[in-house]
Amino acid sequence: MAKGLIKGLGITLNRFFKPKVTVQYPEERLPLPDRFYGRPEFYYDKCIACNMCVNACPNRVIKLETETVDKKKVVTKYDFDQQYCLFCGLCQEACPKDAIKFSKDFELTRYHRPDIKIEFVKPEMVERKKAEIKKAAAEKAAAEAAKAREQEEQNPAAGKEGS
Amino acid sequence: MENLFVNMASGMRSLLASAGLPDTATDFILMFLKLGAILVYILISALWLVYMERKVSAYMQCRIGPNRVGPLGLLQTTADIGKLISKEIIIPRCADKKLFLLGPILIFMPPLAVFAVAPFGKDMVAIDMNIGVYYFLAVASLSTVIVWMSGWASNNKYSLIGGMRVVAQMVSYEMPLILSIVGVIILTGTLNMSEIIRAQENVWFIFLQPLGFLIYLIAGVAETNRAPFDLVEGESEIICGPFTEYSGMGFAMFFLAEYANVVLVSVMATTLFLGGWHAPFGLTFIPSWIWFLLKVYVMIFLFMWFRWTYPRVRVDQLMEFGWKVLVPLSIANIFVTGIGKYLYQTIRW
């Protein structure tokens, strides 16, 4: 009559003595797979400011601003407003240069709302990039100038020889 | 060890007597101390049981349970109670304020009053009343009124339904509970708890009254409002029944009183069916009161085991089961016990 009742008691008692399945979270952690969508990471130097991620995002989480220095685009702002993020990974998929990636960090809670938004691009990074571009441009210009000078130096002689 | 508490009491008595107090004053102070000790026991026990319940449920569900506050999480309940005390007591606007506040205050009274007659060990009973069992049944059922009162005073429909369920359930299950005990009373011929325990020196009544014990167990679960008969709280149906509107300490009082009731029913089961403080297999080197508490906690574990295994019955099924199964069975049990005793006596003499 009460077979099921007794069987149920047997199951719970059996479980009572068996090892437990819970993980003691802050001390123990489960391994996360590589594809895990945690906190996003942005690689400033890889970004080519193509706006693909901005367009791929369903929730318009990413704000990207650029400045043109010497005909080259420099990312001046890359804000990732995490509170609206769906963690769908479409931005990561859209990026042709792997400049945005999701890390395994899942502890995203913050005490203050302004801290939720990640501002990836720091002014000094922009400065550095700008300086780099300028330097590169200057170097290029210098190299070109040097080359021109060299040619100039060689050319008169050649001209002389030729004439 | 055996006479630890008895000696403490007599030592206290002689100390007070040597201080030149009159006998009545000594008795009075001593009684006060005894009841105080019981009060402390119940409160600590309730705290422990909340922890035990959480651990037992966790272990049955493949979890670990509380393990952060204090060693092994032992202080978890204390912390919870501390939190509940510090919380605001919210009184709903349309509630009957006086009755609403009276509920949690009174809810602890019936179990406390009943514990006065509970024999915790050899000669360890605060008041050795000759109608102890009767007193237990009478006072324990008082909590029905208090729970119903709180359900009514909350002025919440869920609370009201819960309160009505309390009354229906308690009335229905008080019957088989009492009738199942009658068998024991027929066997011993006394209502005194100590006498009943003494009568079980050779054989526990669980072996003479297996059906009586089973009925007592089922009705006891129903009396304490625990699964599978936790219709009064019925979390998935009526949220928390009569306690829905209570917050903070008011809720904590009901919560702790539930555990006090569990201890109470277990104490009674131990006294009436499990041989009270008698040691099984002649293991008398362990003090009687330890045996008693051990049996009580085995009973409590049984209750918890039921709770974390069974689903809840429905209200009409509960009534049907009570009146159509348990009451006839317990009456049959009384008949069988009576005939058995008569036959035993006629053959013996």
Next chain:
Amino acid sequence: MTIKTEEFLLNLGPQHPSTHGVFRIVLTLDGETVVKAVPVPGYLHRGIEKIAESRTYTQVIPYTDRLDYLAGMLMNWGYVIAVEKLMGVEVPERAEYIRVIVGELARIASHLVATGAYAADIGGLTGFIYTFRDREEIMDLFEMISGARLTPSYMRIGGVAYDIPEGFIEKCRKFLDDFPKAIEEYNGLITGNEIFQARTKNVAILPAEKAIDMSLSGPVLRASGVNYDLRKARPYSVYDRFEFEVPMGAKGDCFDRYYVRILEMEQSAKIIRQALDQLPEGPIKGKVPKVIKPPRGEAYAEIESSKGIMGTYVVSDGSTQPYRVHFRRPSFVNLGYLDEMLKGWKIADVIAILGSIDIVLGEVDA
């Protein structure tokens, strides 16, 4: 002497421990007996269909996760299959197999929640924890393959987002090997329990004709003895290549609705096993242009989700964004008969009946 009695209104929900979310039922009660029941959905309405109109076709996928959030994979599938039909995209075989595997895993996960939550509705909390313990394995598998546990957004128009990662198949097989034991445990703890049976058997019997009239689907329909499973009746994807049965109930009471799900989980496990064995090599995404621009037109496609028939209707005006998307959400349609089913039963049964339909509020309210 007659006591004057009167009926009263009881507002069950939206804040209630066991309405599976924010569902509300206004009950007229005579004592504990239900006289009249008025279901009030809509507390979780987020306007997903409207949101979809201002998103590109791919961007809708993460929102479909949030419909039936217990089986996000199936919701993804229901949407992408409609867009694929609209565009006439051919899905590679490997992608179809992967879809079947994750889809059936999602079905098991969803049914596990239904089973556990039903046990909790009836009052046995331990069953709830047991099913969630086993569901965790599936969530880990989803995390492995898609990067997210609950909202995978795994399917893409024309295929799936990623290929099966290393170790996935072994882990999946291990789960399938352990699963029968788990089912045995549920049967011992929940199904076989006399109290559970007393609570659910013969409660709220739903006759087959009425179920069909109300166009109910999924386990709720099959529990009434109607053999209608899209996977068998009109096989989509590669379902015609697998051997499985369609479990059915006899009576159509709460117990049947509950037990059909347990049987279905067994069948799903069987399908996954076959799919893993037959899994072909090949690409995981069909030939889909980078910018998805379906031709002007409309398409309607259905799949068998865990709750019933999940249909998606997509209208395209030729731009990159859908002109209109409509989801036929099985949970919502299955609720159609609820008010009549509740009549005459007790408050405790209200929870049992609602639980047996197995609704997910994200899907009901969309």
